[in-house]
Amino acid sequence: EAGVVQSxxxxxxxxxxxxxxxxxxxxxxNTLYWYLQNLGQGPELLIRYENEEAVDDSQLPKDRxxxxxxxxVDSTLKIxxxxxGDSAVYLCASxxxxxxxxxxxGEGSRLTVL
Amino acid sequence: xxxVEQNPLFLxxxxxxxxxxxxxxxxxxxxxxxxxxxxxxxxxxLFVLLSNGAVKQEGRLMASLDTKARLSTLHITAAVHDxxxxxxxxxxxxxxxxxxxxxxxxKS
Numbered sequence: 001e002a003g004v005v006q007s008x009x010x011x012x013x014x015x016x017x018x019x020x021x022x023x024x025x026x027x028x029x030n031t032l033y034w035y036l037q038n039l040g041q042g043p044e045l046l047i048r049y050e051n052e053e054a055v056d057d058s059q060l061p062k063d064r065x066x067x068x069x070x071x072x073v074d075s076t077l078k079i080x081x082x083x084x085g086d087s088a089v090y091l092c093a094s095x096x097x098x099x100x101x102x103x104x105x106g107e108g109s110r111l112t113v114l
Numbered sequence: 115x116x117x118v119e120q121n122p123l124f125l126x127x128x129x130x131x132x133x134x135x136x137x138x139x140x141x142x143x144x145x146x147x148x149x150x151x152x153x154x155x156x157x158x159x160l161f162v163l164l165s166n167g168a169v170k171q172e173g174r175l176m177a178s179l180d181t182k183a184r185l186s187t188l189h190i191t192a193a194v195h196d197x198x199x200x201x202x203x204x205x206x207x208x209x210x211x212x213x214x215x216x217x218x219x220x221k222s
């Protein structure tokens with residue numbers, strides 16, 4: 001069974017530029033998460049989707065971050081414009097359960113903002 | 115707001131010895147998860163603990179959950195080099211909240 005697929009794995013941009021990350025969850029997993037992981041810290045939830053509906057986006061900085069999951073399968077996370085403090089790893093995870101439960105993570109997209 | 119605290123944050127282990135990592139959390143929950151992360155890699159699920167008194171074991175690792183004390187432990191028996199990684203606990207509130215992680219390094 002294929003795991004959670006994320007791209008790109010690495011991205012280096014200058015501040016104020018836009019960036020987008022893509023995630024394809026495990027087949028059949030209706031719940032999709034985007035997490036932010038700063039160096040030396042645990043993942044922090046940005047947004048959670050149940051199918052195409054964003055059910056928890058309270059931690060998403062909506063002035064510059066946006067996300068979509070139009071057909072309830074793959075998802076895109078966008079930052080525009082990027083700031084220096086956005087340098088981090090952006091993790092996508094999926095779960096077959098509605099409740100948080102056990103998550104299956106992708107390998108992450110490492111963003112460096114110069 | 116749910117807070118999850120792990121300690122220690124860094125553990126230097128000698129091969130063959132036993133160690134314990136602690137995960138404390140601030141609000142009632144009976145669902146807790148342990149994940150492993152190797153450098154530059156993503157998180158891999160290790161244990162799912164779904165009730166008070168739950169105990170799970172895999173190889174040299176054993177995890178337990180005491181929901182009354184709001185405490186989970188991850189016990190390492192006879193540490194080996196392959197166990198070097200960062201270990202996270204995560205607690206299920208209205209969302210999954212992760213601890214800061216414990217970096218384990220096993221020395222020969």
